[in-house]
Amino acid sequence: MTTEESRTENPAQAAGLENLSTELRRFPPDAEFSAQANAHAELYPWASADPERFWAEQARDLITWHEPFTEVLDWSNAPVARWFADGSLNACYNAVDRHVEAGNGDRVAIAFEGEPGDTRSITYADLQREVSRAANALGALGITTGDRVAVYLPMIPEAVIALLACARIGAPHSVVFGGFSAEALRSRIADAEAKLVITADGGYRRGAPAALKPAVDEALAKGPTTVEHVLVVRRTGQDVAWTDDRDVWWHDVVDTASDQHTPVWVEAEHPLFILYTSGTTGKPKGIFHTTGGYLTQVAFTHLNVFDLKAATDVYWCTADVGWVTGHSYVVYGPLVNGATQVIYEGTPDTPGRDRWWSIVEKYRVSILYTAPTAIRTCMKWGEEYPAGHDLSSLRVLGSVGESINPEAWIWYRRVIGADRTPIVDTWWQTETGAIMISPLPGATTLKPGSAQVPLPGISADVVDDEAHPVPDGGGGYLVLTRPWPAMLRGIWGDPQRFKDTYWSRFPGLYFAGDGAKKDDDGDIWLLGRVDDVMNVSGHRLSTTEIESALVSHPSVAEAAVVGAADETTGQIVVAFVILRGGIEQTEQTVEELRAHVAKEIGAIAKPRRILVVQELPKTRSGKIMRRLLRDVAEHRAVGDATTLADSSVMTLIAAGLDKPV
Ligand code: ATP
Numbered sequence: 303m304t305t306e307e308s309r310t311e312n313p314a315q316a317a318g319l320e321n322l323s324t325e326l327r328r329f330p331p332d333a334e335f336s337a338q339a340n341a342h343a344e345l346y347p348w349a350s351a352d353p354e355r356f357w358a359e360q361a362r363d364l365i366t367w368h369e370p371f372t373e374v375l376d377w378s379n380a381p382v383a384r385w386f387a388d389g390s391l392n393a394c395y396n397a398v399d400r401h402v403e404a405g406n407g408d409r410v411a412i413a414f415e416g417e418p419g420d421t422r423s424i425t426y427a428d429l430q431r432e433v434s435r436a437a438n439a440l441g442a443l444g445i446t447t448g449d450r451v452a453v454y455l456p457m458i459p460e461a462v463i464a465l466l467a468c469a470r471i472g473a474p475h476s477v478v479f480g481g482f483s484a485e486a487l488r489s490r491i492a493d494a495e496a497k498l499v500i501t502a503d504g505g506y507r508r509g510a511p512a513a514l515k516p517a518v519d520e521a522l523a524k525g526p527t528t529v530e531h532v533l534v535v536r537r538t539g540q541d542v543a544w545t546d547d548r549d550v551w552w553h554d555v556v557d558t559a560s561d562q563h564t565p566v567w568v569e570a571e572h573p574l575f576i577l578y579t580s581g582t583t584g585k586p587k588g589i590f591h592t593t594g595g596y597l598t599q600v601a602f603t604h605l606n607v608f609d610l611k612a613a614t615d616v617y618w619c620t621a622d623v624g625w626v627t628g629h630s631y632v633v634y635g636p637l638v639n640g641a642t643q644v645i646y647e648g649t650p651d652t653p654g655r656d657r658w659w660s661i662v663e664k665y666r667v668s669i670l671y672t673a674p675t676a677i678r679t680c681m682k683w684g685e686e687y688p689a690g691h692d693l694s695s696l697r698v699l700g701s702v703g704e705s706i707n708p709e710a711w712i713w714y715r716r717v718i719g720a721d722r723t724p725i726v727d728t729w730w731q732t733e734t735g736a737i738m739i740s741p742l743p744g745a746t747t748l749k750p751g752s753a754q755v756p757l758p759g760i761s762a763d764v765v766d767d768e769a770h771p772v773p774d775g776g777g778g779y780l781v782l783t784r785p786w787p788a789m790l791r792g793i794w795g796d797p798q799r800f801k802d803t804y805w806s807r808f809p810g811l812y813f814a815g816d817g818a819k820k821d822d823d824g825d826i827w828l829l830g831r832v833d834d835v836m837n838v839s840g841h842r843l844s845t846t847e848i849e850s851a852l853v854s855h856p857s858v859a860e861a862a863v864v865g866a867a868d869e870t871t872g873q874i875v876v877a878f879v880i881l882r883g884g885i886e887q888t889e890q891t892v893e894e895l896r897a898h899v900a901k902e903i904g905a906i907a908k909p910r911r912i913l914v915v916q917e918l919p920k921t922r923s924g925k926i927m928r929r930l931l932r933d934v935a936e937h938r939a940v941g942d943a944t945t946l947a948d949s950s951v952m953t954l955i956a957a958g959l960d961k962p963v
């Protein structure tokens with residue numbers, strides 16, 4: 303009997319994903335860090351004793367209510383939750399005004415760095431004036447509580463101001479990432495029936511102005527629309543086409559408006575925003591979130607997962623406001639907590655590959671939150687870029703978006719974190735609204751590659767096909783077993799799709815769509831999307847684990863693995879790899895990589911084919927789009943690639959496929 307066969311004998315693993323690789327490195331919390339940490343291990347038993355009471359206490363501690371709530375959770379209309387429903391509040395007041403009222407008006411809220419090097423420093427008092435002007439301008443344009451506003455902006459302070467101004471008057475915003483096409487924008491505007499679009503002439507990308515307004519014009523030209531006005535920020539000064547009775551300049555209507563504005567108090571369940579998921583899988587879904595529960599959980603997680611000390615930390619999350627990370631951990635979390643944060647407009651390699659590290663040095667950034675794709679890109683570029691800068695201000699590092707390969711985690715900690723900083727690997731989704739599974743710095747012994755434990759007040763599990771929790775050591779599907787404050791309240795305009803997508807796979811449980819395993823301590827390891835799981839000779843293999851094995855080889859910078867249909871084995875493992883700078887692509891390298899995977903996780907996981915590529919197809923939020931690679935590996939026409947960051951990548955990969963390696 304081979305080792306692979308004996309693995310299937312383990313009943314714990316028979317049902318779900320196989321638990322192949324084992325990462326044994328451990329990083330216990332540093333005593334000095336723990337002594338000053340916001341979060342303590344006692345939070346877990348406190349929260350699990352009575353999660354509703356726990357969240358109610360967080361809601362009272364962290365959020366200022368206009369009308370205090372008396373109800374905590376109403377789950378009678380499951381799967382649509384109501385949290386703190388009889389309370390009222392305003393999200394913008396919580397993010398801005400109350401800090402000014404508390405005497406912190408002079409604290410910098412946003413330290414903005416434009417790609418060309420221009421800077422702006424905006425205090426909480428400045429922000430209060432700006433959002434008040436913008437809210438007055440929106441009102442003058444006919445926007446009232448409940449109207450939807452589409453936002454299509456570069457990463458400039460006006461993006462934050464626009465969202466807060468919408469929240470201030472109770473108009474749900476629907477941000478569309480500035481890199482998306484006119485068609486993507488059109489369909490999202492139509493689905494949300496937006497009355498106003500806020501955009502800019504353009505923004506700076508890779509050293510040049512990139513136009514935005516033309517896409518808005520094109521989107522609105524395609525037939526009837528609910529949009530009455532387009533509010534345009536002047537950022538680049540480039541020429542724009544103008545529709546007189548529709549388009550207005552921000553500087554004309556916002557800068558001239560009164561800087562006094564009373565926030566509109568809304569019920570806790572008033573919709574705060576709609577956000578369309580990136581579309582890694584199928585047609586985008588308009589995920590919608592409400593106010594009170596969402597703010598409570600983003601504030602709690604931002605404070606505890608990043609160990610924020612608002613008066614002294616400088617926080618930087620590199621996400622664009624077009625993604626949920628930009629909503630929860632650029633706009634709402636940090637501002638509700640009164641933090642000082644950096645916002646950077648452009649790309650990490652403009653003008654040089656050390657731009658991020660020069661920003662960390664210049665602003666003395668102490669908390670950095672970014673994505674594995676960015677970390678792997680920095681690994682590929684080489685250590686000399688961060689090494690040229692003083693990064694000693696950093697004290698907490700975060701990761702989100704995909705599983706972080708253990709090797710990338712180790713690199714992040716060693717090269718960026720001076721072998722000292724805790725790393726928080728945070729699992730969550732657009733749908734969850736806020737971080738759900740993550741270590742707590744100072745309290746958790748860290749394991750590279752694992753998001754580890756559900757946060758206090760959150761209940762997650764890994765179940766098999768029959769919804770039975772798998773024992774420690776087993777693999778299966780990640781589910782959330784209790785309602786949580788920041789959970790989505792639905793898919794905009796499509797309650798049935800909400801039930802079908804998340805609640806029908808396992809009745810009563812929220813199905814996240816991700817595969818996961820529990821290790822012997824019961825900690826959770828994310829193994830990739832369930833749609834990406836491979837089935838090789840009856841073994842269910844995780845893309846994440848094989849990719850991490852490839853990335854742990856010194857020649858490899860990035861890897862994407864897919865299963866391609868095969869008559870004999872069901873599927874074969876096909877790997878696409880990007881080599882590190884300076885490594886030559888030879889038949890020997892490829893053989894070495896296959897052998898390396900066999901050694902790291904077993905012969906069953908050995909890729910049948912390995913293709914060396916220059917780039918991988920990624921969504922604009924930086925995630926690998928494996929379904930397109932599967933098309934290539936199965937010699938099919940490549941499917942819908944409209945959400946790809948760079949659509950030429952697929953042509954290059956398909957052309958390289960027939961080259962012998
Ligand atoms: P779509 O739902 O349209 O396909 P998406 O899932 O990429 O898009 P997001 O909501 O931004 O949109 O991403 C959530 C997903 O990202 C999770 O379901 C998971 O697959 C992945 N993810 C996020 N953080 C982590 C993490 N720390 N570890 C592993 N996977 C993660």
Ligand code: MG
Pocket residue numbers: 579731815
């Ligand atoms: Mg998703």
